[in-house]
Amino acid sequence: MAVKKNRQAKHNPEATNLMELKHGESGILDRLDLPEDDARRLMELGFLPGHAITPGHSAPGGDPRVFRVDGSEVALRRDTARRLILRAAKV
Amino acid sequence: MSDCHGCSVATLLPPPPIPTRRHIVAIVGPPNSGKSTLFNRLTGLRQKVANFPGVTVEHRMGKVKVEGGREVFAIDLPGVYSLEPRTEDERVTHDVLLGQMKDLPKPDAVLLILDSTNLARHLVLAAPVLSLGLPTLVVLNMADDLSRRGGGVDVAELAMQLGSPVALVSASRGEGFDKVFQFLSGATHTAPRAAPLMQLPVIQDVPKCRAWAANVGTKGKYQAPAPPHWTRRLDAVFLHPVAGPLIFIVVVLAVFQSIFFWAQPAMVLLQNAILTTGTWVGSLISYPILRSLVVDGVFKGVGSVVVFLPQILILFLFIGILEDSGYLARAALIADRTMARFGLQGKSFIPLLSAYACAVPAIMATRTIENKRDRIATILIAPFMTCSARLAPYTLLIAAFIPKRQLLGPFLGLQAAVLLGLYILGFLAALFTARLLKSTILKSKRSSFMLEMPPYRWPTFRSLGLRLVDRSKVFLRRAGTVILAVAIIVWVLANLPVHNGQPPQIGQSIVGMIGHAVEPAIKPLGFNWKIGIGLITSLAAREVIVGTLGTIYGIDKPSETSEGLQHALQQDLTLGGAVALMVFFAFAMQCMSTVAVVKRETGGWRWPIIQFAYMLGMAYVCAFAANKLITLWL
DSSP, rough: HHHHTTTTEEEEESSSGGGGOOOEEEEEEEOOOSOOHHHHHHTTTTOOOOOOOEEESTTTTTEEEEEEEEEEEEEEEEHHHEEEEEOEEEE | GGGGGGGHHHHHHHHHOSSOOOEEEEEEEEETTHHHHHHHHHOOOOOOOSSSOOOOOOEEEEEEEEEEEEEEEEEEOOOSSSSSSOOOHHHHHHHHHHOSSTTOOSSSEEEEEEGGGHHHHHGGGHHHHHTTOOOOOEEOOOHHHHHHHHHOOOOOHHHHTSSOOOOOTTTTTBSSSSHHHHHHTTGGGSOOOOOOOSOOOOOHHHHHHHHHHHHHHHHTOBBBBOOOOHHHHHHHTTOOOHHHHHHHHHHHHHHHHHHTTHHHHHHHHHHHHHHHHHHHHHHHHSHHHHIIIIIIIIIIHHHHHTHHHHHHHHHHHHHHHHHTTTHHHHHHHHHHHHHHHHHOHHHHHHHHHHHHHHEEEHHGGGOOOHHHHHHHHHHHHHHGSSSSSHHHHHHHHHHHHHHOOBBBBBBBBBBHHHHHHHHHHHHHHHHHHHHHHHHHHOOOOOOOOEEEEOOOOOOOHHHHHHHHHHHHHHHHHIIIIIIHHHHHHHHHTOOSBBBTTBOOOOOHHHHHHHHHHHHHHHGGGTOHHHHHHHHTTTTTTTTHHHHHHHHHHHHHHEEEEEEHHHHHHHOOOOOOHHHHHHHHHHHHOOOOHHHHHEEEEEEEHHHHHHHHHHHHHHHHHHHHHHHHHHHHHO
């Protein structure tokens, strides 16, 4: 369902975490490399493993950046986004 | 006393018979799903609403009239994503729902408000809430948005899946409320609760609940709406790397220019109306002492504050548009980097922005900040933000001392620029203090920042109108109570002691004596004893100084015209003194309500005392420097 919503976004199999996604690309979340507390809050906001994520606009300078996930838009700082690991490309 | 409506009635009457067991209904839902809008519609109250997450930070009760003249209590609660609290405001919701709140019985039923445009994700909260086993009505809000963007849901099927009734409503338009009232009157629950077709997840971690929600959504034939195209388009402009910050600056300049430019005609009208009424009322009173009390004490004192109503309304109109449209969340995003540099996080930005209206709700709004130290730091710097109470003394002094000159063509006048400068001054003091705190006593790790961006929405005339009406009421109530009381006290003390039946020269009165006693301390700042009296009375609230000066100069120079206070000040203050006074007001914590709320929110006297002393010290030193520098240069 989430994949369908982001149909304009091209899947980028090279990206390993959210920060490496460029505008117009998408990736599938694999895991959240964060303390339990922050990870749970992010999951409540829609950042669940298996969901497609697309970067949106950002503040001037690129930090924080808005990410579209599961029907909502959530702003994350760079150091948080870097620790959301994407699913590796199928071999 | 105002808290005491109907106290006597309540003690006299026996408790009303409880017609059904269900009489307290909790309103629960994720942040920014429209709980307070629904609450306001149901109760007719005016709980604050805005288009960003986390506006409500404490529980609020209201009566709802249902069928047969009965009443149900509704409780509006802070938004939550789950029933595992992380912040102070979320703990309130948790405690109320589980019956752990002091002085509040466990609710008998629940209204679960979900945003229908994002149902699959919002249904995640339904799992823990339905597991509470309380009778629940699932209210799918923003139905108008859902259908406009081509989404839909089968309400009957969804109700079967959840085992609870479902209502599709638009809280902001007041549509679809029949079912809500039916539920509140107990009609839908005469039958035993149906078992849900969709079993609730046993282990309620987020992925399990999300998978359950997806299943329920599919079974309920939920059609997700198209993405909000307008929000995307607007964000492309407002979050543009170059245009975004530029638009931000233009918006801010427009606000300041219009505070002076648009408010002027309304102010003059109001001023003349008050003066004419005062003179007319005065002419009806033959006894001179009483006439002086009414004309100089009440009309010149209170009236000189009331004339600032148009400016305050313009400010609140702009704040209302920014809040209701959803732009504020974008502003928080743009500001996050700067805030981070000073050791604060973007989440501090929204409380700090609302401190431009008033520090009291801003300090309450810090409850959404998870990190304790970040929260205390935000509380301590919030009163530096220029609240609307400072607007009255600022504009009075600017109108009296700053020439009307254009600075950027018609876009920005010198007066507006000085006002903007004062706002920036307060903001810089806040950043400086934050830096100081975060590098010394309130050190903490850089915390994470996650903020949901709400879609843009049109502010409704109804919502903006209600804000302005409420604001006018607050302002006029203050003028009619605190400011009136202080004006009368000042008038009485200015007319005592009586010698041979004659009031003294104001310099020899009690007010004069007190003023002269403090004068040595404030002389270095360029203030005379009359300003000193104003500073003392403004400890109650900042705008009181304008009322006090109105009274003092009213007695001193009774024959002045409508701009009397400005003229009187021009004769009594140098430019250095006037600027010093504005600087003093920018920094000093002259507000009893703020001190009280800081004490309550930090749980003791320690922080408010430190804060008060720090801000007073800063105000004194900077006002002194401003006075000396300007006197030296000019």
